[in-house]
Amino acid sequence: MNLSDNFIKLTFSLLAVISFGLSLNNFLVVGNAQNFLILFGLACALLSYRFSNNFKLRNSIEKLIKQQGEKVEISSIKLLPFNYKLRKTTLEIQRISKVTVGDDWLSIIIDGNGNGYDFQLSGSKSQIDEHMKALLGERQSTVNFHYL
Numbered sequence: 001m002n003l004s005d006n007f008i009k010l011t012f013s014l015l016a017v018i019s020f021g022l023s024l025n026n027f028l029v030v031g032n033a034q035n036f037l038i039l040f041g042l043a044c045a046l047l048s049y050r051f052s053n054n055f056k057l058r059n060s061i062e063k064l065i066k067q068q069g070e071k072v073e074i075s076s077i078k079l080l081p082f083n084y085k086l087r088k089t090t091l092e093i094q095r096i097s098k099v100t101v102g103d104d105w106l107s108i109i110i111d112g113n114g115n116g117y118d119f120q121l122s123g124s125k126s127q128i129d130e131h132m133k134a135l136l137g138e139r140q141s142t143v144n145f146h147y148l
Contacts, residue, residue, distance in 0.1 A: 105148070
């Protein structure tokens with residue numbers, strides 16, 4: 001059974017509301033809020049954000065991987081809705097020698113020496129592959145692509 005992102009988002013939202021409601025009820029009736037319910041509700045709220053359209057828009061491949069002249073700028077994924085500072089890595093296209101692509105994942109080796117960078121992204125293997133090949137342009141023939 002394949003669950004849609006919208007269904008998962010609504011399920012986590014409902015669990016968060018129920019958890020916060022039970023915690024508030026427990027606080028008002030007994031006078032003691034249960035920390036477990038508050039933490040569980042917070043975790044469900046953050047997971048609900050992970051499956052939202054806002055998360056998908058903020059973390060699209062086109063927004064995370066950009067070309068700046070002869071360089072590629074790769075930003076980290078924005079896991080929290082209020083996270084505005086991003087860790088960005090800028091790589092010269094000439095130095096890229098190996099690209100490994102997986103679902104939600106990209107690894108780039110520079111200068112053919114085994115040193116490189118790993119990035120967590122939000123996208124399928126084919127989306128990441130197509131976008132990287134488009135950015136590399138004619139240079140893609142000299143880059144080794146691997147898929148996991």
